[in-house]
Amino acid sequence: MRILEGYGVTKHFGGLAAILNVDFHVDQGEIVGLIGPNGAGKTTLFNLISAAHNLNSGVIRFKGEKISGLKPHQICRTGVARTFQSVKVFGNIPIFGNVLLGSLFGTSTGMSSSDATREAMELLEFVGLSATKAILAKDLTLANQKRVEVARALATKPELLLLDELVAGLNPAETAQAMELVTRIRDRGITILMIEHVMKAIMSVCDRIMVLHHGEKIAEGTPEEITNNQTVIEVYLGK
Amino acid sequence: MTSKRLFLLGLLFLVLVLLALLPLYGSAYTVILVTAIFMYIVLTVSWVIFSGPTGYLSLATAAFFGVGIYTSAVLGKTLPLPIVICVGALASFCLALLVGALTLRLRGVYFTIFTFGLVLLIYQLLLWYEVRITHTRGRFVIVVNNTTIYYVMFAILVVLLITAYLIRRSKYGLALQSIGEDEEAAAHTGINVTVLKTIIFAVSAIFMGAAGAIMATRWTYIDPLIAFNPLFSFLPVLMAIFGGIGQFYGPIIGAAIFAYLEEVLLTRFPYYYMLIFGIILVVAIVYLPGGLVGLIQKWRKGDLAEQDANP
Amino acid sequence: MMLEVNAVNTVYGKIRALWDVSLRVDEKEIVALVGANGAGKTTMLNTISGVIHPTSGSIQFCGQRIDRLLSYQIVKIGISHIPEGGKPFPDMTVHENLEMGAYSNETWKKRNETIEQVYRIFPILKERKGQLARTLSGGERQMLAIGRGLMSRPRLCALDEPSYGLGPLLVKEIFIVIKALRDQGMTLLLVEQNVQQSLEIADRGYVLENGHIVSEGKSRELLQNNHIKKAYLGL
Numbered sequence: 001m002r003i004l005e006g007y008g009v010t011k012h013f014g015g016l017a018a019i020l021n022v023d024f025h026v027d028q029g030e031i032v033g034l035i036g037p038n039g040a041g042k043t044t045l046f047n048l049i050s051a052a053h054n055l056n057s058g059v060i061r062f063k064g065e066k067i068s069g070l071k072p073h074q075i076c077r078t079g080v081a082r083t084f085q086s087v088k089v090f091g092n093i094p095i096f097g098n099v100l101l102g103s104l105f106g107t108s109t110g111m112s113s114s115d116a117t118r119e120a121m122e123l124l125e126f127v128g129l130s131a132t133k134a135i136l137a138k139d140l141t142l143a144n145q146k147r148v149e150v151a152r153a154l155a156t157k158p159e160l161l162l163l164d165e166l167v168a169g170l171n172p173a174e175t176a177q178a179m180e181l182v183t184r185i186r187d188r189g190i191t192i193l194m195i196e197h198v199m200k201a202i203m204s205v206c207d208r209i210m211v212l213h214h215g216e217k218i219a220e221g222t223p224e225e226i227t228n229n230q231t232v233i234e235v236y237l238g239k
Numbered sequence: 240m241t242s243k244r245l246f247l248l249g250l251l252f253l254v255l256v257l258l259a260l261l262p263l264y265g266s267a268y269t270v271i272l273v274t275a276i277f278m279y280i281v282l283t284v285s286w287v288i289f290s291g292p293t294g295y296l297s298l299a300t301a302a303f304f305g306v307g308i309y310t311s312a313v314l315g316k317t318l319p320l321p322i323v324i325c326v327g328a329l330a331s332f333c334l335a336l337l338v339g340a341l342t343l344r345l346r347g348v349y350f351t352i353f354t355f356g357l358v359l360l361i362y363q364l365l366l367w368y369e370v371r372i373t374h375t376r377g378r379f380v381i382v383v384n385n386t387t388i389y390y391v392m393f394a395i396l397v398v399l400l401i402t403a404y405l406i407r408r409s410k411y412g413l414a415l416q417s418i419g420e421d422e423e424a425a426a427h428t429g430i431n432v433t434v435l436k437t438i439i440f441a442v443s444a445i446f447m448g449a450a451g452a453i454m455a456t457r458w459t460y461i462d463p464l465i466a467f468n469p470l471f472s473f474l475p476v477l478m479a480i481f482g483g484i485g486q487f488y489g490p491i492i493g494a495a496i497f498a499y500l501e502e503v504l505l506t507r508f509p510y511y512y513m514l515i516f517g518i519i520l521v522v523a524i525v526y527l528p529g530g531l532v533g534l535i536q537k538w539r540k541g542d543l544a545e546q547d548a549n550p
Numbered sequence: 551m552m553l554e555v556n557a558v559n560t561v562y563g564k565i566r567a568l569w570d571v572s573l574r575v576d577e578k579e580i581v582a583l584v585g586a587n588g589a590g591k592t593t594m595l596n597t598i599s600g601v602i603h604p605t606s607g608s609i610q611f612c613g614q615r616i617d618r619l620l621s622y623q624i625v626k627i628g629i630s631h632i633p634e635g636g637k638p639f640p641d642m643t644v645h646e647n648l649e650m651g652a653y654s655n656e657t658w659k660k661r662n663e664t665i666e667q668v669y670r671i672f673p674i675l676k677e678r679k680g681q682l683a684r685t686l687s688g689g690e691r692q693m694l695a696i697g698r699g700l701m702s703r704p705r706l707c708a709l710d711e712p713s714y715g716l717g718p719l720l721v722k723e724i725f726i727v728i729k730a731l732r733d734q735g736m737t738l739l740l741v742e743q744n745v746q747q748s749l750e751i752a753d754r755g756y757v758l759e760n761g762h763i764v765s766e767g768k769s770r771e772l773l774q775n776n777h778i779k780k781a782y783l784g785l
Binding site: 113 | 410413414416417420421423424425426427428429430431432
């Protein structure tokens, strides 16, 4: 089933086309990678899906229903969650509170306070942060802040998770841990679309990869196909 | 419940009882003074309900306070006092809903400026209305005895404190804080930020309006300048900062001490009180960035450190 | 020896971020400082560039003690700290950002000449010279940050994670630029998560763990070190 699809998606900022006529889709259960040079429009595409920005033209559908035009909190409750490139945790709130907010507000049906508390604890354990639950989010290392963001996103019970540069700034050992977490998330039945620059990470988990360049989709395929694609090598991978 | 908690609750209860019985044993002057202190606490705590956690610094307090005052002036002669207070609160609530819907899209400084502009706008509108349309300047308000005013203000204060406490402890209190931390992330976590901001903003205005409605009867003559005095927008902010926004009791003690200080200075140094007041304020803000709450927390940490040194 | 850090301890409130850290950078070297997140690498650079002051120990630059100086004085002396994420001034143009890098009097007079040199190293910045920094992509911002750091005509460049968030091709380009800078006579202290590539171009390296230096030596040797291979290279 196509859990996410977009047709003719276009977004301008002033005179600049950040995304130009892009078609894309994600099937349920997949882990899809979104790569491309800086400024290609990857985060902009995420912003369009999560309604942080409005489309100029085109349509985006989630589980067949049009979501372009909804507000961010509505999209979250429909089942699409995301993390941010610039790690937007609630700094002066303990990490437990960060995740709890997701449980309390992010689901379409709402939850009792005790259920939400239990859920939040379980998610903190899932990402490996239960020992530090009372610490303020701003006092964590970058890697741990990213895990808090993931836990908070998972607390909203998404069916689709958008990860924006989960492993930027992580060393190879931390990156491997993060990819293992991604696989465990998929095993929970959540579809994943991830933006990444670290090729090792993308290659290790993605079923399919899309490549954006100057706002347009220039390639799409399996990891092997992409690494051998001449255009992609020229504009992004080097070698 | 810990014994410390029990002790504090008992203390709180004692204070409430003493305050409730004040008109019976206190002088008229004391009753009036404490009423004024209650008023400042109401304005400050209701301001903190919204502006504290979200960081949206509202300067509209005088507008909502003034609406309450004018409601009293206009309706006081025709309706019983309790109804007048409720209408004043409701009028402020509605105004805040409208203003909130319009201005809460604005960020930071722009929101603050706009809310301040609101105060000036209403002031000018009323002034024009009175000069041009009714050809009167100001209005007389019904007279109510000081004890009644005291108890009404006390009641408003108690209801406010309970409301503020419940909001702060609820999931909405946490959500408000997250809006202050990162509004975009809060929206993406499923929080309807627009609705929440507008409603809480309006709730805070209810108490400002109610306070205005009862204080008008104390002043007996009001005009647009008295009712929409910008000072009532600035003072709650200063009192909250002075007391410290970090803890629930911060704005309460900030407002209480501040209001008492103003009263003392006004009577002792009628010519210099603003100057001394200003100096105290500057010193407090420079040396106590966390407000009085920050100071208290430092003392407590000092105690703890001593404990660790002597195991 | 150009930069000498001697038994430096740096504290944030109650937390000690650096414990008796010593390192040195010789002229025309590239020295890599690697370590996990939160190990203290950025703190080390902040201590060197005067953003924070060490509680004990000393830092000397070309024989002069700098650990009590203010940041702008350290820039004047010849150290340029290019921070993590670049931190360009978002509402100024590329050109204006670069000019700001030459703020002190001596470098200000030479700024036009220096800007031309920077544009030669980063032609894309010349293309975008009138654009607001806010509109640049991540890689362009990084190049702008390095360019701005060069505007103060430093003798030592301290780079904090220049490859952060950049695609593979850009990472290669940045490392080529870093190497080229050294070949032109610049001394560089490189803080990086990308342990492989940074140790490959560096002469020497230090490994920081929880605020302690746990390994140091020629980078070739560090790349062969088993602990480093396991912990940082994922091998």
